[in-house]
Amino acid sequence: MEINDVQTWIKHFYGERGWASYSPFIRVGFLMEETGEVARAVRSYEIGRDRPDESIQSKDQLRQDLIEEIGDVLGNISLLADLYDISLEEAFTAHKQKLLKRFNL
Structure with a gap:
């Protein structure tokens, strides 16, 4: 899927649910929340969580969580x-x- 097609699909999907009309400030808040979830997913993948109230996940499950959270950020x-x-x-x-300009390439 091309990047512009992705953007169109997201706008349509979110729009049908009334999620695309939030103000920029609210959207940035959602972005920050999702960025935090990416950070948590990276931590879980790299060093684990070590919490007795959470089950241990396989590397494949942790990777899938990270993929989904990165998708939420996108x-x-x-x-x-x-x-x-x-x-x-x-x-x-x-x-x-x-x-390219910054690194003279």
Whole structure:
């Protein structure tokens, strides 16, 4: 799936549920929440959680959790970009150009 197709799908899916109309400040809050969940998933994968109230998960389960949490971050990034009429392709292209210029490549 191409990046612009992903963004369109996310906008449609979230939109049908009324989740795409939140203000930028609320969307950033969701993004921060999901970023924290990525941090937790990375920690669990790398060093574990060591909590008696949580079951031990296999590396495959931990990896799947990380994949899902990264997807949640991407969904929120996509919706935030959409609020400002920015395509993910446009954002990535700008990021790439900035890095190439910064490192004289």
